[in-house]
Amino acid sequence: MTVDTARYAEQGFLVIPGFKTAAEIAALRERALQIVDGFDPGEQRPVFTTEEQQRHVDDYFLDSGDQVRCFFEEEAFDAEGRLRVPKELAINKIGHAMHDLDPVFSRFSKGPALREVAAALGLTRPQVWQSMFIFKQPGIGGEVRWHQDASFFESDPITVTTFWFALEDATLQNGCLWAEPGGHRGARGVLRERFVREGRKAWMEQVDATPWPAADSKEAVPLEVEAGSLVVFHGLLPHYSAANRSEKSRHAYTLHVTDAASHYSPRNWLQRGAELPVQGF
Ligand SMILES: O=C(O)CCC(=O)C(=O)O
Numbered sequence: 302m303t304v305d306t307a308r309y310a311e312q313g314f315l316v317i318p319g320f321k322t323a324a325e326i327a328a329l330r331e332r333a334l335q336i337v338d339g340f341d342p343g344e345q346r347p348v349f350t351t352e353e354q355q356r357h358v359d360d361y362f363l364d365s366g367d368q369v370r371c372f373f374e375e376e377a378f379d380a381e382g383r384l385r386v387p388k389e390l391a392i393n394k395i396g397h398a399m400h401d402l403d404p405v406f407s408r409f410s411k412g413p414a415l416r417e418v419a420a421a422l423g424l425t426r427p428q429v430w431q432s433m434f435i436f437k438q439p440g441i442g443g444e445v446r447w448h449q450d451a452s453f454f455e456s457d458p459i460t461v462t463t464f465w466f467a468l469e470d471a472t473l474q475n476g477c478l479w480a481e482p483g484g485h486r487g488a489r490g491v492l493r494e495r496f497v498r499e500g501r502k503a504w505m506e507q508v509d510a511t512p513w514p515a516a517d518s519k520e521a522v523p524l525e526v527e528a529g530s531l532v533v534f535h536g537l538l539p540h541y542s543a544a545n546r547s548e549k550s551r552h553a554y555t556l557h558v559t560d561a562a563s564h565y566s567p568r569n570w571l572q573r574g575a576e577l578p579v580q581g582f
């Protein structure tokens with residue numbers, strides 16, 4: 302494998318086709334569906350009518366850093382709060398510690414090939430904070446607005462790097478990633494916002510008013526990639542994905558990784574305790 306580090310430095314991202322085999326992908330997708338199958342929604346419903354219900358939803362998210370939890374698509378519910386589609390077509394994502402807690406996910410998330418990419422990009426002691434299985438469901442897969450992953454995984458210096466695996470072909474139709482080439486450096490490579498947590502509360506803090514790329518502007522490019530591709534990108538790279546209005550899902554899996562040599566902010570929402578220390582590849 303060749304990792305084009307000069308291109309990465311210039312663009313802020315790299316696409317490595319054929320990084321995962323069809324068999325590896327099939328195993329991960331099958332395991333994800335088993336997790337969804339075993340998921341009992343119970344009280345975890347995004348019904349925004351009372352503060353008490355909202356608090357349940359917030360706690361469910363805030364306590365998910367060392368758990369395996371399912372989160373719904375916002376558009377999965379009707380006005381009465383009932384599911385409009387079967388559960389397996391209603392989940393937005395599974396997060397956030399499958400890479401440490403689930404053997405199938407763990408196998409996919411570690412190994413020499415990932416270590417090689419990480420080392421080439423300067424992550425000498427990688428720390429994998431979070432895993433997400435993203436469904437981008439047919440018809441209702443939600444938009445992910447423009448953001449930088451360093452807003453969620455800040456460190457000094459910023460080292461967070463995203464490993465995004467296409468588990469299905471990602472196209473303009475089913476809501477592929479978009480990125481701003483070079484947007485991680487120079488005048489535009491500034492942290493815009495910071496998601497901070499204090500106790501049971503978390504919120505987005507504005508840091509810098511530099512605008513995101515305008516919709517359909519030349520600054521942004523779609524990353525249409527085939528299943529099996531790895532897209533790896535810099536924590537300051539602005540990226541986005543549109544809602545999926547097509548009949549095809551767009552399954553992807555993503556890992557967020559920092560270097561242990563950088564100081565991980567104690568204000569980040571996701572912290573790991575001694576019960577489940579953060580691990581590498
Ligand atoms: O898959 C997507 O649509 C967005 C994922 C993302 O923002 C991330 O993995 O950091």
Ligand SMILES: [Fe+2]
Pocket residue numbers: 448449450540
């Ligand atoms: Fe992101």
